[in-house]
Amino acid sequence: MRSLFEWVDALPSSIALRESLNAYPTMLTVHVVSMCLFAGLIAYWDMRLVGLTLKKVPVSNIPTRLFPWALTGYGINLITGGLLLYSQPMRYYDNFYFWAKMALMVVAGINMFWFHYATYKSVQAWDQGREIPMNARLAGVVSLVLWAAVVVTGRMMAYAGLMPEWWNNLNIGA
Amino acid sequence: MTQSFFEWMQGLSFSAWMLEETWASPIIQCMHLVALVAFAGAVLVVDMRLIGRGLIKTPLNQLARELDRWMIWSFVALFVTGAPQVLSTALKQYYSPFFWWKMQIIVIGLLFTFTIRRRVAFAEEGTLGHWPKVVGVLSIGIWTSVSVWARLIGLLS
Ligand code: HEM
Numbered sequence: 001m002r003s004l005f006e007w008v009d010a011l012p013s014s015i016a017l018r019e020s021l022n023a024y025p026t027m028l029t030v031h032v033v034s035m036c037l038f039a040g041l042i043a044y045w046d047m048r049l050v051g052l053t054l055k056k057v058p059v060s061n062i063p064t065r066l067f068p069w070a071l072t073g074y075g076i077n078l079i080t081g082g083l084l085l086y087s088q089p090m091r092y093y094d095n096f097y098f099w100a101k102m103a104l105m106v107v108a109g110i111n112m113f114w115f116h117y118a119t120y121k122s123v124q125a126w127d128q129g130r131e132i133p134m135n136a137r138l139a140g141v142v143s144l145v146l147w148a149a150v151v152v153t154g155r156m157m158a159y160a161g162l163m164p165e166w167w168n169n170l171n172i173g174a
Numbered sequence: 175m176t177q178s179f180f181e182w183m184q185g186l187s188f189s190a191w192m193l194e195e196t197w198a199s200p201i202i203q204c205m206h207l208v209a210l211v212a213f214a215g216a217v218l219v220v221d222m223r224l225i226g227r228g229l230i231k232t233p234l235n236q237l238a239r240e241l242d243r244w245m246i247w248s249f250v251a252l253f254v255t256g257a258p259q260v261l262s263t264a265l266k267q268y269y270s271p272f273f274w275w276k277m278q279i280i281v282i283g284l285l286f287t288f289t290i291r292r293r294v295a296f297a298e299e300g301t302l303g304h305w306p307k308v309v310g311v312l313s314i315g316i317w318t319s320v321s322v323w324a325r326l327i328g329l330l331s
C-alpha cells in the first residue's frame with residue numbers, strides 16, 4: 001500500500017495538481033457541494049425509512065425519483081475526493097481519519113446493498129403504509145449514523161494533530 | 175463601528191476558550207457540516223419539485239409544508255454552530271471578502287425563501303406558469319453560492 005501511495009506521489013500529474021494554487025480549493029469546494037447533493041438526499045431517504053419525515057410519500061418513489069440525482073452527486077463526490085487524494089497521497093497515508101472515512105464508506109455501502117437486495121424486496125407490502133418493517137428502520141438509522149460519521153471524519157482529515165494516541169503509536173508515516 | 179464590534183467579539187473570553195480548547199473548533203465545524211447536509215436536503219427536495227423533478231407524485235405544497243420545519247431547524251443548527259466560529263475567528267472573518275459575501279447572500283436567501291419561495295411553493299399548483307421553475311433554480315443557486323463562499327473563507331483567507 002505504501003509503495004502505491006509513494007508511486008502516485010511521484011507522478012508528474014500528482015505533482016502538478018499538488019503545486020497548482022487553484023486545484024485544491026476548487027476540488028475541495030466541489031467535494032463539499034456534491035456531498036450536499038448526495039448526502040442531503042440520502043439523509044431524507046433514510047429519515048423516510050426511519051419514519052421521521054415525508055410519511056405521505058410512497059417509499060418506492062424516492063429510489064426511482066431521487067436516487068439518480070443522489071448518485072450524480074455521489075459520482076462527482078467520488079471523483080473530487082479521488083483527485084484530492086491523488087494530489088497529496090502522502091498527506092493522507094498516515095491520516096487516521098482518512099482510513100476511518102474509507103472504512104465507514106465501505107460499511108455504509110454494505111448496509112445499502114444488504115437493504116436493497118433483502119429488505120427492500122418486500123417494499124410493495126409497506127410502500128404506502130406508515131408501518132415500516134423493523135429491518136428497514138434499522139437500515140435507515142445505521143445509514144444516517146454512518147454517513148454522518150463519513151462527513152465528520154472527512155472534516156477531521158484536516159486535523160493531522162488530532163489523531164488518536166494509539167494510531168500515532170503505530171507510526172505508520174515513518 | 176463594524177470593526178470595533180468584530181474586535182470586541184474577538185476579545186471575548188468565550189473566543190479565547192474556543193481557541194484554547196483543542197477540540198472545540200473541530201467539533202463545531204463537523205456539526206456545521208452535518209447541519210449543512212440536513213439543510214441542503216430539505217431545501218433541495220422542494221427546489222427539485224419546483225423545477226418539476228424529483229418527487230413529482232406528491233403535491234408540491236404538501237412536500238413544502240412537511241419539509242419547512244426541517245429547513246428551519248437545520249438553519250437554526252447552522253446558525254448555532256456558525257456563530258461561535260464567527261466569535262473565535264472574528265478578525266479573520268472581518269477581513270475576508272468571502273465572509274461578507276456569504277452573509278449578504280444568506281440574508282438575501284432568507285428573504286427570498288420566506289417571501290417569494292414560500293408563496294410559490296404553497297400556491298395552488300399549475301397556476302403560476304414557469305415561475306416555480308425560476309424560483310427553484312434561484313434557490314439552488316443562492317444556497318450553493320453560500321456554500322462556495324463559505325468554504326473559500328477557510329481556504330483563501
Ligand atoms: C472515494 C471517496 C472519497 C475520497 C477519496 C475522499 C477524499 C477526501 C479528501 C482527500 C478530502 C480533503 C481533506 C483535507 O485535505 O482536509 C476530503 C474532504 C472531505 N470529504 Fe471526502 N472523500 C470521499 C468521499 C466522501 C463522501 C462520500 C463524503 C460525505 C458523504 C465526504 C465528505 C467529506 C467532507 C465533509 C470533507 C471535508 C470538507 C471540508 O473541509 O469542508 N467525502 N475527502
Ligand code: HEM
Pocket residue numbers: 032155203206207210213252253255256257259260263267280317318320321322324325327328329
Ligand atoms: C447565519 C448562519 C451562519 C453562520 C454564522 C456561519 C458561519 C460560518 C463560519 C464562521 C464558518 C467558518 C469559515 C472559516 O473560517 O473557514 C463557516 C463554514 C461553512 N459554512 Fe457557515 N454559517 C452560517 C450558515 C451557513 C449556511 C446557510 C450554509 C450553506 C447553505 C453554510 C455553509 C458553510 C460551509 C460549506 C462552510 C465550510 C465548512 C468547512 O469545511 O469547515 N453556512 N460558517
